[in-house]
Amino acid sequence: MIKGKNMRLHGIILAIAGPLLWGFSGIAAQALFTTYQMSPRWLVCIRMIGAGILLILFGYATEPHAMNAPWRQPRSAGALLVFSFIGMLPAQLTYFMAIKHSNAATATILQFLSPVLIIVYLAIRYWHRPRKTDVVSVILALVGTYLLVTHGQLNQLSISTTGFVWGLLTALSTAIYTLFPRHLLRKFGAVPIVGWAMLLGGVSFLLFLRGKSLPVLDFRGILIVAFVIIFGTLFAYLFVLQSLRFIAPTMTSLLGAFEPLTSTILTVLIFQIQFGWPELIGTILIIMTTGLQALADSK
Structure with a gap:
């Protein structure tokens, strides 16, 4: 059994491991x-279906009654369907399209x-x-974005316009993914x-891939896809979720900075x-906005 300081250390390790795996997944x-010319759409579809099946199997093995609970109420079932299509799927697709047209770090x-x-x-909503923390966060984010995408020069972009968009x-889509399912998650x-x-988002996306041939991968390519599904999705989510048992959500949010740091270092x-x-x-500056929000919320 994990006790005392070991609980906090265990939670910190888990909270770092999840973002690290997300960072490696982007790479x-x-x-x-770049190597296999794989379509981001196919990777999104395969990743979501594969990781969805594994997460559901994990849930049935650990909390079988909880897995069917959202489907027992029409309202929650409808909300889950909406979240699958306007929250989960766009968050996955836009991220991989951004990698395709820029790079994992950006x-x-x-x-x-x-x-x-x-x-x-x-x-605006309320x-x-x-x-004051929010105003500072917005300013930091705007300045940080300007420096990131222009190399500090007003007359040019350091990445393609498509990648920036x-x-x-x-x-x-990440903001929607964060805000929409709060009631469902609680x-x-x-x-x-x-x-x-x-699973639902991935299966539905298959409809848009009809007639498009599957990517041709060698054994190394298959291993990379398996890594994205198993380690970059399944274990990454589980590690972050498990960390919340041992440390405060504030700490987990702050340690999420390891994801962009990992992506940046490995991309270079x-x-x-x-x-x-x-x-x-x-x-x-952009990462600091997340830290400021986490610290402000903890107070």
């Missing part, structure tokens, strides 16, 4: 796109703009003045909701992407 996806960093979009939405769509838990949403080392001081400073 693996970029390798599939896509992951732009994804971390989602807290700023949530701040703006909540301020018509209240943002906190997909990155912003990733942040938007009532039924994360494993049933995430598992069913992944593996794919030889130029990442200068403006991009580095922009990355730090």
Whole structure:
């Protein structure tokens, strides 16, 4: 049994391991796109179906009664279906499209703009003045994005316009993915909701891939896809969820910064992407917005 300080250390390790695996997953996806010319759409479909099945099996093995609970009430069943199609699926698709048209580091960093979009939405939705922390977060995010995508030069973009747009769509879809299922997660838990949403979203996306041939992969390519499904999705989610048993959500949110840091370091080392001081400073500013929000919420 884990006790005392060991509980906190165990939670911290889990909270770091999840984002690290997400970061490695983005790099693996970029390798599939560049080396095997795999379509992001096919990877999204395969990842969601594979990870959804594994999460559901895990749920039935650990909490069998919880897995069917969302389907027993028409309202929650409808909300889960909506979340699958407008929350889970777009969040997965936009992220991989952003990687395809830019790189794993840029896509992951732009994804971390989602807290700023949530701040703006909540301020408009409930018509209240943002906190000082919120205003600072928005400013940091805007400056950080400017440095990240322009290399500090106003007259040019350091990434393609298409990649930048997909990155912003990733942040938007992540904000929706975060806000929409809050009631479902509180009532039924994360494993049933995430598992069913992944499976349903992936199966529905098959309809858009009819007539498109499956990607041709060698054994190494199959192993990379398996890594994305098993380690980059299943274990990453489970590690982060398990960390919440031992440490506060604030700490888990702060340690989520390991995802963009991992993606950035590996993108530079593996794919030889130029990442200068403006991009580095922009990355730090964007990540700081998540830290500020986590610390403000904890108070």
